Amino acid sequence: MYPAQDPRLNHILDALPTLEHERLFPHLKLVPMPLGMVLYESGATLRHIYFPTDSIVSLLYVMQDGASAEIAVVGNEGAVGVSLFMGGETTPSRAIVQSAGSAYRLTGARLKQEFNRHGEMLHILLRYTQSLITQMAQTAVCNRHHSLDQQLCRWLLLSLDRLRGSELKMTQELIANMLGVRREGVTEAAGKLQKLGAIRYSRGKITVLDRPKLEKLSCECYAVVKKESDRLALPNRSS
Amino acid sequence: MYPAQDPRLNHILDALPTLEHERLFPHLKLVPMPLGMVLYESGATLRHIYFPTDSIVSLLYVMQDGASAEIAVVGNEGAVGVSLFMGGETTPSRAIVQSAGSAYRLTGARLKQEFNRHGEMLHILLRYTQSLITQMAQTAVCNRHHSLDQQLCRWLLLSLDRLRGSELKMTQELIANMLGVRREGVTEAAGKLQKLGAIRYSRGKITVLDRPKLEKLSCECYAVVKKESDRLALPNRSS
């Protein structure tokens, strides 16, 4: 196991071969990721790419009227700021810390430098980007066809996968923002899950009691994203 | 203007510098794209990448229960099969021709060969992929927050942008499949648009009469996608 914080807690950084590893690690900076921290605003030029270790970041789109919807969620399996190496520099969405923790970050310039060496980093980042694409696509489908109950299950599972333990600190209000639904709707859905014994919650703390039950109640979307994400993740080199 | 079919009708191919242009064009094969043609199935290994000239391709996800939803639409501004160079080889969605026409295609091997030279093609494809990402994200948001009426406008505009002329051959049934809604819902929404004088339609033929009106009735999603797509498109080298 790694110490409390180590770049290799992030799967992308962990997957780098020794050479790139040595080249890059000295430039990584560990930064705290407090709840609600905005990593970038819609349309703003990205300055860094972030590799979460134990934090979770939501990519969400905020509309003109203030309504919002989560597009994807990023944890220690990925990176925040893919548009840096994709070439667009900006992206019309907001990245906000959904679960506090830490991340390693790299300046955009340094990242692009490494990316343009066309080494393993390029392939790893592109593969990760594809899994991100899958997640977005599945979010679109899920928003169209599935019930709030199912979506809540999907969301809980996606978050759970990116955390250690089975507890997440998150008010129903915030979850509603992420899912782009009413807070009352989340209260109701969460109430059902609690009655079923799948979760327990109280004032911003949700404990998952019965994960298999949650998976059963979720729509197929979770499984699709999970499977694709696992498939596209390269094997750890340090394990 | 180009002849009836020319690789440069596709914006990506058109943006290639001379050297790559000469290297690649001999390997392009012009293929007809009849309505309903499936370019790839969910999870199937991609054999080719397609560059539409005057056809439109829908990327859609089909669920276990048969329900479907469009994730993105690709015309002469882009390419179908991005997972080939992103590294995943497959993708959990289906690509199906939504508007008949033609496309140039390249074998996956040849594409990867060119991609791995790390020339201009790589950057062009990555930038395009980012605009595709934006489209998917916006689809997710739109599915969550906007009415069927608004979504129909968005969809019509996105299709229109990828066609010459202002007429599209498309039954309400098919549109419903793309949007992931009921056919009756489309009938109703299209009826409204016709009453307002924005479109005229009859048995699988839709004519846009008043595009500005359509844009006005559409949600912001169309404009966001359009703007980002334009921003990420490189300038034509041959114009």
Next chain:
DNA sequence: GAAGTTCTGTACGCGAACGCACATAGTGAA
């Protein structure tokens, strides 16, 4: 421990889209 704030629970009417059923109208083939 009192007051204020935050989080959660509940209720009611409303509107959008759904599922279903069936009617009408163009279109093409025999």
Next chain:
DNA sequence: TTCACTATGTGCGTTCGCGTACAGAACTTC
């Protein structure tokens, strides 16, 4: 012309989530 088929129009009851309003409960601060 007639028939079959496809595309579109319409109606009805239902469900889901929304907007609004408000009440209770738990935590924080003073």
